[in-house]
Amino acid sequence: MKTKEQVIKEAWGIHFNCIGDKNREHCLKNDGWIITDMSDIDIEEVSNPKYDSKFECYHFDEWFYKIRPKSLQGIEDNNGWIRIESKDDLPIDNGGSYMVCEKGIPREEYQMPRESLAKGWSCGVITHYKPIVKHKKPLY
Incomplete structure (x- = not known):
């Protein structure tokens, strides 16, 4: 990387x-x-x-x-991706869902909670993540 x-x-x-x-x-x-x-x-x-x-x-x-x-x-923000180099880089929010990169390759089809993301990183597979933001409904 x-x-x-x-x-x-x-x-x-x-x-x-x-x-x-x-x-x-x-x-x-x-x-x-x-x-x-x-x-x-x-x-x-x-x-x-x-x-x-x-x-x-x-x-x-x-x-x-x-x-x-x-x-x-x-x-400036790595196109919104957060690179995981240590445990400190993992997300804190347990309620969120994240898109991930496997060895630097975005896997948009994968959306996972923090626990799965942490397991994938500890196995050396997941290198980056991006929080999935739920869009609000239009007001008018």
Whole structure:
């Protein structure tokens, strides 16, 4: 299973080594985002239409941009999945129902209570879970 840091480095690919030491450190601590005046990265390369689909870029003040690969969208909360690395990561709520990942693969057909989830994790099968939220009825 990959770490968050590995996912960020892979998403940046060859560009990761071109963004400067300070930006690399910032990037790994801030969900893949760098803040740049574009002197640290080749603006023509990331603004090239060929790369438009790969990077999200925000001009947030007169001189600076915030940029990261689009493939990192959702990394802030792992797309809603909670990775189980220890007993402390298991849900507390015994009344809830959870969707699970078996060795990183979502199994949407499985919905299980906390006890089954904990057993699956202790056997080394279940790696992530996501609470199933019951939707409220529309008001009108």
